[in-house]
Amino acid sequence: MGARRKACVAMLAAVAVITIGRPSAAQPPAEEAVFGSIMFVLDASNSMTAPMDEGGTRMDAAKAAMDTLIDKLPVNVGVGLQVYGSGTGDSAAEKEAGCQDVRTLQEVGPPDKDALHAQVADVQPRGYTPIGTALTSAADELPEDGPRAIVLISDGIDTCAPPAPCDVARDLDGAAVDLAVHAVGFQVDEEARDELDCVAGETGGEYHDAPDADALEDLLPELANRALRYYDVEGERVSGTEQVAEAPYLKPGQYTDSVAKNTAHYYRVHVPEGATGHFTVIHVMSKDKKRTDSRVRLRLLDGERRLCGENTGSREYNYDGPETASVSWSPADPLTMCDPAGPHYLEVEWDNEADSASDNIELLVSLEKPVEGDQGHAPQTRGVPFTTPRGEQEIAWGGGSFNTAAPLPGTGRYVDKLNYSEYSIYKVWVDWGQALSYQLRVSGGEQGNDATVVTELRGPARETSREHWWRSAEHNGDSVALDSVSTPRVFHANRNGDDRVRPAAQAGWYYIVVKLSPVWSDPSSSPDELPTYELAVNVTGGRVAGPEYREMTVPEEAPPLPASRANWTPPALVAAARAASDPGWAWWIVGGIGGAALIGGTALVFVVRHRGLRR
Template sequence: MTYGTGTSNAPEEHDAGCRDVTTLAPVRSGQLDDIRGEVDDIEASGYTPMGSALRQAAEELPAEGERSIVLVSDGIDTCAPPPVCEVAEELHDQGIDLIINTVGFLVDDEARSELECIADAGGGQYLDADDAESLAESMKILHSRSINAYESDLEEYEGSANESEPTQIPADVEAFSSPLHDHGTAFNDINGDAQHWRIPVEESERVALSALTVQPPSFGGLTDGRFGLDLEFTDFSCQASTWSDADSSSAQGVQSAAALSVHMGEDCGDEGYVDFSLTRRGKYLRGQDIPVELKITRLVGEDTSAVPEPEEASDIPAVELPDNAEDASPGTWFEDAAELPTAEDAAVATDIVPGETHFYKVPVEYGQRLAAAIKSGGTDVERAPGVSVDQLEVNIYNQARQPVASPESVTLTSDEPKTIGHKAPLNYRVIDGGTSATERLWQDGEQYIAVKYMRIAGGGNEEVGDAEQHTARYTLAALVDGEPQPGPTFEAAAQPGTSDDAADADTAKDSEETETAAENSDEGFGVLGWARCAGAHCRSGGISAPPEVMTAEITAVVTVGSGWRGIPKLPSRGGYLRKRQGRAS
């Protein structure tokens, strides 16, 4: 957007000159070449209607979310009243998410004072620029921002360090949080610090578990030691499969582990409960707790008679990245994940800062598969000493929050897109008979795409904090391939008791177990010890982009940029899972 370029500064053109504000292009991505062409044709002249330019810039921005305006000028406002500082204050007061920054280009003291007033009233900052290079650097600085990170608000059920006294989880809890402790025993990949929980179960149901770290965003960590995360059922006869996608070399961002049970019955869960553990391995964040969220998904009385045979693994479908992409407002976690369009020629683009993770969601039915492509748009971040690589890593999760595809990474210096997705259509039968490439593709519904900005470096782990950071940019597109097929049906789950009822039942059960253990003590082998020795089956298994300054001869230009924040969560698709609230009622 420009102002003061279409008239002269003659007195008779005052009224027209104070309305002389031109939008070069609407606020969206993928139009840098068009903007360059518009800027090349600009000739500076006329009046300086800063107030009108700010108002029009604000109208170009979305009504909600983090938004910013950068006003660049080489002089004072020549179209007051109203005073431009009052206009800036008025716009900023309309919402805390609108920030107005200013840059003075070769300005005198009077103009500098006015531009500082505008920035102060608009909740932003003022910077000086003396030449094209410093002007470009000022624009980069003003397009930096602090990280937007998720913080768990789930009820906490801290895991017990004692396997024989696991933490009791009430029947009506679907998800909970816990600190994952470091007791100093996890010196290598063999030893680890395990924490234990117990959940009530019903006959014939399966249980799907997931654990995801929600530690504060960080950099580096290469020399902090290897990292591992293992989620397992205590009675190995309960275990159908388990896997971990924790990055052993750099545990930045979300790290995950998952497990699936067999059907509850005589060999597992016959006493009305199952125990499971989460084990932390390695030296990463030695001496510090790592917060995790755990999710419990219950599958009751499945009927797969209408489900066709699953397909074998094949190449992930190709995804085209169009030239134009809409600005995205990604979420910070599963609850506020943004809907990702899958129409042909649809894509989104957004900025991301080091240590940040973005979440998107796409509904996928049985018989269909998800594919996505990501491409880096570059970054203003200068590589710091000791930094080996800046990259974006992409992961896909199902509704149970279990990882369903091998992660893919793209460095910020690469202009080649990377594809990630399902290696076969979704089919519930793979839960028992899938291959290593397909066994995770058992659940339909929302599939979640997570994009995290990793800064891998030597030295210790460093938390990001609230400091302003330069942004990187990426474009993301997705498609859903295939035709829907029948899925399984499930029995209605029994209504769970209240938390107090569940706690009372657990207390009674603990008392019975204590008596049984005492009776068996002469044999030196309690019930839990006997169960632990059972057989095992386990498979491991504005210009929204940072604007370039085209010429130093522009008298004044306003750039507008729509930031992002998570959009309100839409209702998730109905399904066959037993739906429970995310914390005890």
């Protein structure tokens, strides 16, 4: 991963917690205002003048397909357009110039649909096919940050190599350039098909045949939609250890690791006094349409293996998305069952039915500063009511991971499509004092294809809240509206409320996930007609000042290990013991700390169990 990607990832992980003083609002990072960037590269070589059986030329068909694509471009993706072969003829005398003939008609940016239509209409096919040179030029034109893709439409092989297209694609991949090349072969022969398939394969993209004009017109919008929908693990590479004593120290940031199946791996973390640590593990599997039960478990332990918190994420099918487990913990929690003095360790373990011996994980480590003085508004008691927003629908393409989640600009009605057995992720910025509500409506698809459509909302730590922020419905081609999902107004004190409001205790990005199951009668099928869905999104409430944070120092290196406190006893257990010996304490325990004796009894089981972990 390049330095620019690491910097972007670190900023993503820290956005909700790097706060100084008391800000008036927690503004979203400007560089995350768009989902990603695509450069379309159109073949305008002389071979595109070939006539079609249905009338017109290949160029006429390509222009019609591009016009359809342009009309369906979304509001949240940067788009550019290049052509090759339109500036010279294809004579031998013109070859040197023709093999450099790559022109940028539209620089990457918000799509100007009128300008794009006019530019496509003016393209005249004449010259050579410098695919390798065009790929290099397209990659150079794309911005350095964010997910990026090239969509190449060609009717033949490169006629200018070197550089050979497959060599260029291999060089791009070898340079760790974060982009995929998707190629469409329009009425190509076997030699051209092999070349274009190689270009796509070397960069993790897709190759598709378009045998006629209708196929090309149908294919381009759907391929462009999926061009940025992939899961690529991101973060600083670390190596967790099977022995706690050797665990690497993780500062706030995002990390990746390759972890063996059924083998606990450990990572040391540090939560300063008064701060709150937010920890998330995401287990990433290869896409597969068949059912594969999988789970990942995250536990936070102290140096004596006492349990601070644990969570498990699971999945059955690809459309469920990557399983995610999150733990939040503060040393100031009066009910903590682990030693606030530390040290503290994350324990990660996964298991599934797949054949792989190891899989990639992502680890998010973030620290929320201690609150000093006013915590802000009192906790809410329920989510806000949903109302359908006004205005026209806008097209918005979703991403394939939390790292590439597609930003939505706020209140609006957004339309997208989804393949069966896939999921798509969007994100909405919710500031202090604001609330998010939305509803998913699904229509279309082939009648009789019984499937399940699901949506869930996740908070800034990407944690799940299945009980309150998860909806599903059966879909067979008819229109269906899922029940709405709503957060309360976001306030720091919500963490002190009940389960309905506790997840909405941080300003930042909130993630909307849309999922479509396989066709249950034939899970391996790939129907041609895909459902369309609308996300009706409302961001309501005025921005308010956040809580008053005090400064916090995060050590660059692992702090020295504190003296062992093997005999340390959780305060809740001390109080429970007092209650057992003095009945007068019992009512105080139950009323004041919510049944700590029961919690403590459960914790004792964990204390015994974790004694056996390897050091």
